[in-house]
Amino acid sequence: MAEPNVHATAASEPTAPARAPRWLAQTLSSSIGRKLVMAVTGLGLIGFLATHLAGNLLLYSDAEGLAYDEYERALTRNPALLFVAELALFALFATHVVCALRLAMANREARSGRYVVRASRGEKTVGSSSMLVTGLVVLVFLVIHLLDFRIAKLSVEGEHSMAAMVRARLSEPLGAGIYLLAMVALGIHLSHAFHSALHTLGVTHPRVKALLVRASWTIAIVLATGFASFPVYFLLAR
Secondary structure: OOOOOHHHHHHHOOOOHHHHHHHHHHHHHOHHHHHHHHHHHHHHHHHHHHHHHHHHHHHHOOOOOHHHHHHHHHHOOHHHHHHHHHHHHHHHHHHHHOOOOOHHHHHHHOOHHHHHHHHHHHHHHHHHOOOOHHHHHEEEEEEEEHHHHHHHHHOOOOOOHHHHHHHHHHHHHHHHHHHHHHHHHHHHHHHHHHHHHHHOOOOOHHHHHHHHHHHHHHHHHHHHHHHHHHHHHHOOOO
């Protein structure tokens, strides 16, 4: 009786590294997998916004913006580390946006008719029903924001003051208006995002639902109002 070819059997079985990309691809190809990825990346972006706001509050430390400029120089003192951080942030944001767009397309295709849409309307809020629109507004604003500050800084020769650049941009009615409009969209988006992400990740107990909704609104108001305070402040200080 012939013995089984152990080597052939072992070779036919995929190794762990080979199975990992397949598992990841299957996860991202399903709506549940994309929702999970959106939840995790969304929470990561909320954490970034909180950190970014904390740094920007240094604009209020002194009239000359010295503390904020020192903070900005500290961030850029290690170019390699900054590049890695920015690349990770870009991957986080891009993954979140791609999953959101794919889910929106899948939901549109899955709708069976107007009756289904109306039947679920009672559970909707302004935040939940406008997530795609407000998300796209924030995406457009992010591009403008990068052009105004991150890209514009590269064209400045010699020493520069980021605080002065922020003050000049946000003291203009157009710049302040764009910023404020984006912060309204951000607040509406976040009012649903936080508790929706935790719900997707399995935090669904009825006792914590109301608490998470209030927490989501608190986060939305604090972050949106905090960022919106900068254009208001610089407009009034002109």
